[in-house]
Amino acid sequence: MEEYKFLFKIVLVGNAGVGKTCLVRRFTQGLFPPGQGATIGVDFMIKTVEVEGEKIKLQIWDTAGQERFRSITQSYYRSAHALILVYDISCQPTFDCLPDWLREIQEYANSKVLKILVGNKTDREDREIPTQIGEEFAKQHDMYFLETSAKEAENVERLFYEIAAELIGQARSKNGSSAAAAVAAHRQSDGNSSIGLGSFSVKAAQSNCCGGSNSSSNNSSSGDNNTSQAG
Numbered sequence: 001m002e003e004y005k006f007l008f009k010i011v012l013v014g015n016a017g018v019g020k021t022c023l024v025r026r027f028t029q030g031l032f033p034p035g036q037g038a039t040i041g042v043d044f045m046i047k048t049v050e051v052e053g054e055k056i057k058l059q060i061w062d063t064a065g066q067e068r069f070r071s072i073t074q075s076y077y078r079s080a081h082a083l084i085l086v087y088d089i090s091c092q093p094t095f096d097c098l099p100d101w102l103r104e105i106q107e108y109a110n111s112k113v114l115k116i117l118v119g120n121k122t123d124r125e126d127r128e129i130p131t132q133i134g135e136e137f138a139k140q141h142d143m144y145f146l147e148t149s150a151k152e153a154e155n156v157e158r159l160f161y162e163i164a165a166e167l168i169g170q171a172r173s174k175n176g177s178s179a180a181a182a183v184a185a186h187r188q189s190d191g192n193s194s195i196g197l198g199s200f201s202v203k204a205a206q207s208n209c210c211g212g213s214n215s216s217s218n219n220s221s222s223g224d225n226n227t228s229q230a231g
């Protein structure tokens with residue numbers, strides 16, 4: 001049986017086509033998958049990483065961006081330790097929808113959830129949202145901020161390792177241990193990680209950037225899984 005010190009649940013949300021699935025696949029499998037269709041319902045992957053000498057299991061939930069899956073995806077927010085809100089830096093409407101996503105998060109997630117704003121697709125040359133605008137939005141809404149490229153593997157490891165380090169810090173300070181751990185440096189090494197895959201849903205049809213209304217029926221499981229911090 002695999003041993004680990006902490007189990008953290010991380011949920012990705014954001015408009016259809018911003019690259020949530022690609023970010024998760026890049027991190028868990030080290031690849032940029034070709035021809036991804038839209039996520040139906042919710043998908044999850046597990047990756048065990050080592051941070052500060054501790055084995056950490058990350059349970060990463062990739063939610064469908066399409067509106068019609070919203071009632072399913074909302075039910076996954078509640079037990080999240082961290083929520084990654086993703087937009088596409090080359091697609092203004094995905095940024096304009098952020099306030100709507102924040103309202104959802106406020107309504108359905110734990111008020112103490114760690115929130116990270118991610119501007120994905122930095123490899124694209126047709127940028128519409130300057131870095132500074134993303135940064136300011138994140139600051140205003142008490143979120144961490146990072147720009148990534150799932151395609152070029154830019155900042156993807158960093159994103160998840162920083163989240164893990166921050167959550168370890170929170171867990172330790174909650175348990176009365178050193179709060180200093182909260183600011184522990186992230187590690188970008190992927191040396192001892194292992195990958196597991198569990199899928200409650202599939203990718204189907206084609207997804208497009210701003211919104212998209214494609215793909216077929218939902219075959220996802222229902223909401224609330226009971227993850228907790230061990231350790």
Ligand SMILES: Nc1nc2c(ncn2[C@@H]2O[C@H](COP(=O)(O)OP(=O)(O)OP(=O)(O)O)[C@@H](O)[C@H]2O)c(=O)[nH]1
Nearest residue numbers: 016017018019020021022038039065121149150151
């Ligand atoms: N150029 C570029 N394209 C990307 C990047 N990440 C994802 N894409 C492309 O964006 C499209 C959508 O990616 P997905 O990962 O399926 O998007 P999603 O947010 O999971 O979409 P839904 O499942 O519908 O919510 C695909 O064509 C990807 O190849 C990136 O970093 N750079």
